[in-house]
Amino acid sequence: xxxxxxxxxxxxxxxxxxxxxxxxxxxxxxxxxxxxxxxxxxxxxxxxxxxxxxxxxxxxxxxxxxxxxxxxxxxxxxxx
Amino acid sequence: xxxxxxxxxxxxxxxxxxxxxxxxxxxxxxxxxxxxxxxxxxxxxxxxxxxxxxxxxxxxxxxxxxxxxxxxxxxxxxxxxxxxxxxxxxxxxxxxxxxxxxxxxxxxxxxxxxxxxxxxxxxxxxxxxxxxxxxxxxxxxxxxxxxxxxxxxxxxxxxxxxxxxxxxxxxxxxxxxxxxxxxxxxxxxxxxxxxxxxxxxxxxxxxxxxxxxxxxxxxxxxxxxxxxxxxxxxxxxxxxxxxxxxxxxxxxxxxxxxxxxxxxxxxxxxxxxxxxxxxxxxxxxxxxxxxxxxxxxxxxxxxxxxxxxxxxxxxxxxxxxxxxxxxxxxxxxxxxxxxxxxxxxxxxxxxxxxxxxxxxxxxxxxxxxxxxxxxxxxxxxxxxxxxxxxxxxxxxxxxxxxxxxxxxxxxxxxxxxxxxxxxxxxxxxxxxxxxxxxxxxxxxxxxxxxxxxxxxxxxxxxxxxxxxxxxxxxxxxxxxxxxxxxxxxxxxxxxxxxxxxxxxxxxxxxxxxxxxxxxxxxxxxxxxxxxxxxxxxxxxxxxxxxxxxxxxxxxxxxxxxxxxxxxxxxxxxxxxxxxxxxxxxxxxxxxxxxxxxxxxxxxxxxxxxxxxxxxxxxxxxxxxxxxxxxxxxxxxxxxxxxxx
Numbered sequence: 221x222x223x224x225x226x227x228x229x230x231x232x233x234x235x236x237x238x239x240x241x242x243x244x245x246x247x248x249x250x251x252x253x254x255x256x257x258x259x260x261x262x263x264x265x266x267x268x269x270x271x272x273x274x275x276x277x278x279x280x281x282x283x284x285x286x287x288x289x290x291x292x293x294x295x296x297x298x299x300x
Numbered sequence: 301x302x303x304x305x306x307x308x309x310x311x312x313x314x315x316x317x318x319x320x321x322x323x324x325x326x327x328x329x330x331x332x333x334x335x336x337x338x339x340x341x342x343x344x345x346x347x348x349x350x351x352x353x354x355x356x357x358x359x360x361x362x363x364x365x366x367x368x369x370x371x372x373x374x375x376x377x378x379x380x381x382x383x384x385x386x387x388x389x390x391x392x393x394x395x396x397x398x399x400x401x402x403x404x405x406x407x408x409x410x411x412x413x414x415x416x417x418x419x420x421x422x423x424x425x426x427x428x429x430x431x432x433x434x435x436x437x438x439x440x441x442x443x444x445x446x447x448x449x450x451x452x453x454x455x456x457x458x459x460x461x462x463x464x465x466x467x468x469x470x471x472x473x474x475x476x477x478x479x480x481x482x483x484x485x486x487x488x489x490x491x492x493x494x495x496x497x498x499x500x501x502x503x504x505x506x507x508x509x510x511x512x513x514x515x516x517x518x519x520x521x522x523x524x525x526x527x528x529x530x531x532x533x534x535x536x537x538x539x540x541x542x543x544x545x546x547x548x549x550x551x552x553x554x555x556x557x558x559x560x561x562x563x564x565x566x567x568x569x570x571x572x573x574x575x576x577x578x579x580x581x582x583x584x585x586x587x588x589x590x591x592x593x594x595x596x597x598x599x600x601x602x603x604x605x606x607x608x609x610x611x612x613x614x615x616x617x618x619x620x621x622x623x624x625x626x627x628x629x630x631x632x633x634x635x636x637x638x639x640x641x642x643x644x645x646x647x648x649x650x651x652x653x654x655x656x657x658x659x660x661x662x663x664x665x666x667x668x669x670x671x672x673x674x675x676x677x678x679x680x681x682x683x684x685x686x687x688x689x690x691x692x693x694x695x696x697x698x699x700x701x702x703x704x705x706x707x708x709x710x711x712x713x714x715x716x717x718x719x720x721x722x723x724x725x726x727x728x729x730x731x732x733x734x735x736x737x738x739x740x741x742x743x744x745x746x747x748x749x750x751x752x753x754x755x756x757x758x759x760x761x762x763x764x765x766x767x768x769x770x771x772x773x774x775x776x777x778x779x780x781x782x783x784x785x786x787x788x789x790x791x792x793x794x795x796x797x798x799x800x801x802x803x804x805x806x807x808x809x810x811x812x813x814x815x816x817x818x819x820x821x822x823x824x825x826x827x828x829x830x831x832x833x834x835x836x837x838x839x840x841x842x843x844x845x846x847x848x849x850x851x852x853x854x855x856x857x858x859x860x861x862x863x864x865x866x867x868x869x870x871x872x873x874x875x876x877x878x879x880x881x882x883x884x885x886x887x888x889x890x891x892x893x894x895x896x897x898x899x900x901x902x903x904x905x906x907x908x909x910x911x912x913x914x915x916x917x918x919x920x921x922x923x924x925x926x927x928x929x930x931x932x933x934x935x936x937x938x939x940x941x942x943x944x
Contacts, residue, residue: 236348239355241320260384263547268348271554279545 221273221299226292233272237265247289273299305715306533307558311707311723312344313698319343323352326360333360334370334400339702341395347385347556350392357391357400370400373567376422376475378406378414378465379433381550386433389560396561397568398682408548409438412461415468423472429570430469431478431524431563434462435550436485436505443499445489451498455507463515470521477521478566481509483530483551485539522566522729529555529562565727575705575725576679578621579670580614581688582632582639582661583852586651587611588713592638592791592852592888602648610713614687615650617717625735626726627657627677631669631686633855634661635791635890658747663891665758665856666693667700676749685725689713690853691824692765699764700756759927762857765822767928769859771866773935774808774815781829782817785849789832790888793849794881794895812837814870818863820854820928830854831863841877843867848881848895858926864899866932868921881914899923 227245235241238256251257257265266282269275269291275298285291303310316322322340326333341353360367373394377383387403394401404425406414411434414420422430439461443454466477484505488494494502509527516523530538533555540552551559568574583590588600588607601615602608622628628651632639639661643653653659658676660669666688674681682703688694694706707723709716728735774782783801790796799807807813816833819826831854834847845867850859871879881896883889897903900923901914 235320236346236352239320239323239348239352241324260382260547263543263549264347264351264385264553266546267543267553276542279542282546 221296223292223296226273226295226299229272230269230288230292230295233265233268237261237268245288247292248287250287269295275299303710305710305719305722307537307554309344309557309561310710311719312342313708315343315345315349319345319349320352323356326356333365334367337367337395338370338398341392342702345392345557347389347553350557350560351388353392353395354388357395361400361402367400370395370398371571372402373399373429373571374402374404374425374427375567376404376406376425376427376430376469376473377433378411378422378430379435379550380409380411380438381433381435381544382408382548383433383550385549385553385556386560389556390431390563393557393560393564394567397564397573399564399567399571401564401567411438411465412468415465415472418472420472423469426473427475429476429478429522429567430473431480432462432465432469433480433550434465434482436482436501437544439482441501441504441508443504445499446497448498451504451507454499454504455511458504458508459511459515462512466521476570478524478563479512479516479521480524481512481527483527483538484535486535522570524563524566526559526562529559533558562724565724566729569727569729573682574728575685576625576683577627577629577657577673577677577685578618578726579629579631579673579684579686579704580618581666581686581690581693582630582634582642584689584713585611585687585716586614586618586630587642587646587649590791590852591642592634592891593788595790595888596641596646599642599646601642601646607713608648610716612648612650613714613717614720617720619650619655621726622655623736624726624728624731625737627679628655629658629673629677630656630660631666631673631688632661633663633666633852636661638791638888658749660749663855665696665700667697667756667758670697670701670704672749676747685720685723687716687720689716692822692853692857695824696758696761699761700758758856763927765824765857767820767822767857767926768931769862769928770819770821770931770933771863771935772817772819772933774804774817775934776805776808778817778829779804779808782832785829785832785851786847789849789851790886791852791891792855793847793886793889794845794892795847795884796886796889797847799847807834814843814867814874816863816866818859820857820859827851827854831859833863833867835867835871835879837876841875842880843871843876843878844880845882852891858928860895860899861923862926862928862930864916864921865923865925866930868918868923870935871918876918879916879918881916883912883914885910 231245234243273295281294326336377387387405391401391403404422404427406421414422439458444450469475469477482505484502489500494500497503513523538551543549543552580586588611589598591599600608601611618628642649658673660673670684670686674684681701685705686697689709697704698706705725707719709719783804786799807815814835817829818831820830831850835843836846837843881901896914901916903912904915905913
């Protein structure tokens with residue numbers, strides 16, 4: 221899957237996980253920019269991404285993620 | 301993607317696309333908050349949606365909003381794994397069961413401290429119940445392999461540990477304890493030997509689970525069978541090593557909605573809110589086929605036939621439920637006599653009339669009938685479960701009587717009983733002699749109660765179906781199905797005339813024949829061809845309605861009046877003045893005895909054999925349109941002059 225297809229789906233996931241439809245996804249968006257993006261919600265985010273994109277991440281994949289761009293890139297790698 | 305019966309809570313309706321918008325709207329307008337929360341919770345929600353609902357409930361409670369008719373319940377949650385995700389899932393799910401749940405969560409891995417200290421978070425909150433979610437990884441279950449004594453000791457110590465927790469909570473908070481059986485991991489050490497060799501994890505966990513049951517049964521505390529749930533979905537699915545490593549999640553988050561539903565079922569049962577009555581549809585639910593059309597020889601409910609056995613499994617499950625005190629009732633669109641005949645005369649029917657407390661077979665809408673059944677049994681409609689293969693009937697009941705539990709069903713009837721069981725409507729925390737007597741108390745004499753006034757606005761429901769009706773003259777494409785309907789329809793069939801495919805084909809060309817094949821679709825799907833009309837023209841100004849039949853699946857949808865409108869429109873264009881209708885009684889078609897009278901025809905003659913003849917003045921016709929889109933296709937443009 222290409223980055224351009226990933227962003228809209230990822231946006232819906234963010235809206236669902238944070239119960240907030242006003243979140244606009246930017247590549248540099250990270251945990252410090254979003255209320256409620258704590259370590260637990262991060263897990264929920266990752267598990268939802270796995271379910272929606274039908275991919276599996278390892279703990280080391282997840283540990284390295286710094287922002288939305290890196291998450292989208294990881295999804296691209298796993299889905300291609 | 302196919303739906304998973306369990307993890308997707310397939311017995312619930314799918315969440316609407318505007319779920320988040322409806323959640324958001326809740327925080328703005330607090331009127332009827334509790335009712336709308338319960339309505340939203342009634343869908344199959346995923347973890348994020350449950351979370352959204354839980355947030356709404358929690359913030360509403362902080363503002364002291366009125367959550368009625370939800371009733372309050374306070375649950376302590378205690379565990380030695382991460383329970384942070386469990387809590388909002390349970391809170392959201394509780395609304396589905398009419399509970400405004402407040403959860404008190406202890407800190408991570410503080411099980412024993414919380415239980416034993418009177419001032420702990422849980423104990424000082426004085427909850428109604430405490431859920432003790434203990435994971436096998438936090439218990440000292442390892443011991444010397446092959447040593448019976450060692451294994452015995454380990455089992456005793458583990459049970460002792462859990463017993464101490466329970467005793468502590470009891471002494472300090474008086475709360476009901478909900479203890480969980482332990483879901484064993486799928487990894488085996490030896491293989492099959494694990495089950496029997498003392499000291500393996502599987503062997504120890506099996507014995508701990510058995511011991512837990514023995515200790516708790518009959519004490520008033522509750523055993524939540526998480527091991528059973530995990531086995532149902534598959535241990536390898538349930539346990540996710542990645543999720544455990546990531547955040548100490550005791551089971552895969554994918555099963556949170558299912559787990560939460562099981563927790564709340566127990567809370568609801570504790571408050572006496574379990575369902576008590578199973579209302580069964582008959583055609584294509586209790587047996588395969590339509591009794592009114594297929595007859596007693598034609599319906600499928602026999603051993604040795606896959607479809608028959610599927611429906612027998614529904615009957616068998618209903619009887620098992622009855623044996624544990626669930627009252628059985630029937631709601632069927634049928635003639636009473638016809639609907640009862642398989643119960644009386646079909647040798648392979650497991651269900652008999654004496655098993656049914658109230659037997660409502662009539663042509664009224666099912667919401668009205670379910671309410672009549674509830675009144676007759678002096679039970680609330682919120683104690684009823686309604687099983688029906690027809691999605692239109694299911695949605696009508698959901699819309700008009702939202703308190704009734706109506707499971708969605710898969711297309712394969714072999715899975716009806718399993719789906720009904722999986723939904724857990726009849727969850728109970730105890731079983732007593734009273735339960736056994738209950739079904740008898742309701743004097744199972746298959747009573748029939750009079751018709752009640754309509755339960756709600758059926759027209760509004762019909763409008764919401766966005767029906768589309770399509771009229772076409774007979775053609776080659778429709779020929780086989782037209783012939784099939786002509787030869788098998790018995791109930792909604794005014795004349796019961798049978799024609800061969802060749803005769804149907806000749807009607808296509810006959811200038812003295814006006815024919816209609818009618819299809820109906822709606823938001824729930826395409827019903828296909830549902831009605832057939834043949835009019836013959838004996839004299840220039842008259843049409844005799846030779847054949848008027850309709851599938852009973854679409855009864856009560858105002859199809860008949862739309863069909864008459866269509867006939868009249870074509871009749872007017874061809875200069876026809878009068879329609880002549882016939883009702884020829886058979887032992888199956890009493891349903892349509894008053895068909896023509898209801899449509900405004902006048903009776904002109906009554907024959908000795910009971911046949912009635914009716915006429916209708918085409919030019920003064922004023923038939924109200926029903927809420928559906930009409931498409932007329934394939935008709936030649938006739939002019940008045942041509943045929944007049």
